[in-house]
Structures are given as structure tokens and as C-alpha cells.
Amino acid sequence: xxxxxxxxxxxxxxxxxxxxxxxxxxxxxxxxxxxxxxxxxxxxxxxxxxxxxxxxxxxxxxxxxxxxxxxxxxxxxxxxxxxxxxxxxxxxxxxxxxxxxxxxxxxxxxxxxxxxxxxxxxxxxxxxxxxxxxxxxxxxxxxxxxxxxxxxxxxxxxxxxxxxxxxxxxxxxxxxxxxxxxxxxxxxxxxxxxxxxxx
Numbered sequence: 001x002x003x004x005x006x007x008x009x010x011x012x013x014x015x016x017x018x019x020x021x022x023x024x025x026x027x028x029x030x031x032x033x034x035x036x037x038x039x040x041x042x043x044x045x046x047x048x049x050x051x052x053x054x055x056x057x058x059x060x061x062x063x064x065x066x067x068x069x070x071x072x073x074x075x076x077x078x079x080x081x082x083x084x085x086x087x088x089x090x091x092x093x094x095x096x097x098x099x100x101x102x103x104x105x106x107x108x109x110x111x112x113x114x115x116x117x118x119x120x121x122x123x124x125x126x127x128x129x130x131x132x133x134x135x136x137x138x139x140x141x142x143x144x145x146x147x148x149x150x151x152x153x154x155x156x157x158x159x160x161x162x163x164x165x166x167x168x169x170x171x172x173x174x175x176x177x178x179x180x181x182x183x184x185x186x187x188x189x190x191x192x193x194x195x196x197x198x199x
Contacts, residue, residue, distance in 0.1 A: 020131035033198040062104030066165035082128035100127030105181035143193035155188040
């Protein structure tokens with residue numbers, strides 16, 4: 001019963017679309033193969049990001065962007081019509097597509113304003129919420145979610161015992177306390193997500 005409700009919710013979330021044209025000339029809802037990195041303007045450090053599995057339930061699993069190494073060596077991403085899809089290793093697993101911004105806790109799914117940009121291999125339609133925006137500094141393009149480039153944070157996150165990656169959170173709150181399926185808001189750092197073209 002719960003998984004059916006979850007699929008219905010994800011289908012509703014998928015009804016939201018990115019408006020990339022509002023982000024200026026050159027903004028696009030498509031990009032060829034790339035990887036993602038987090039640039040911390042306070043430290044000038046750029047950290048590569050990986051899709052890390054944080055929850056697995058029957059027939060699907062949920063992944064978030066993290067600085068920790070992933071157990072699956074994804075080959076990068078593509079973006080089409082605002083949907084970011086992970087490219088799987090040859091023959092190992094199905095691709096996972098962006099679901100937008102949800103809390104991947106199967107017992108308490110939050111609405112699309114929830115904390116983690118999430119990817120899954122669920123049968124629910126993916127969300128068309130991402131844009132690639134030209135970098136005003138002339139470097140790699142910048143990722144936007146819900147038409148914003150300035151609401152990504154790198155936060156210590158907590159899902160279950162031993163699953164505690166430093167992960168990307170959207171529109172993080174400094175008042176959130178670390179707990180199961182939560183993050184340490186006081187330790188979050190604002191970052192810019194960069195689309196690095198695959199070589």
C-alpha cells in the first residue's frame with residue numbers, strides 16, 4: 001500500500017517543469033555527457049560528486065549526490081528535457097533518473113520541496129526540473145534546480161545506521177538537527193554545482 005502511494009506522489013511531482021528560459025541566454029534543459037562537482041566559494045575547493053545509494057526497498061533504490069565514493073561506478077550523466085539520467089556501467093544495473101527534490105524515506109516521503117535532490121530506478125515518471133546555465137566566470141556550466149542555482153548546500157546527512165554521506169541538500173535550513181532521514185543544518189556549506197563535460 002505504501003509503495004503505491006509513493007509512486008502516485010512521484011507521478012504528481014513529475015508534473016512540475018523547469019523554465020530554463022527565465023535563467024538567461026544560453027540556459028538549457030539539455031546537456032551531453034557530464035559529471036557533477038560542488039564548488040565551495042568560501043574555500044575555493046571543488047569536490048567531485050557521486051550518486052550514492054541511501055535507501056533500497058523492493059523494486060527500487062534511491063540515490064543522492066555525495067562527496068563519498070559510490071558502490072556503483074556510474075559513467076556520468078546526461079540531461080534531456082530537464083531530466084538528469086545516470087549512465088550505468090555496462091550490463092550492471094538500470095539507469096536512474098532524477099525524481100526532483102524529495103526525502104527518500106519510504107515511510108515518510110516529503111513533497112518536492114524536501115531536502116535531497118534524488119535519483120531512482122522507480123517506474124514513476126522522472127521530474128523535468130533541472131537546467132544548465134552558462135557560468136558568468138567562463139568556466140563549467142552551473143546546475144539549476146527549480147530555476148535556482150544558489151540553493152544547493154553540502155551537508156552531513158543521515159539515513160540509517162552506517163549510511164551518513166556528506167550530501168547535496170536543496171534549500172537547507174540551519175535549524176535542522178541531525179536525525180534519521182535528516183541532516184545537520186548547522187554544518188551545511190553553500191555550494192555551486194558544476195556540470196563538468198566528460199572527456
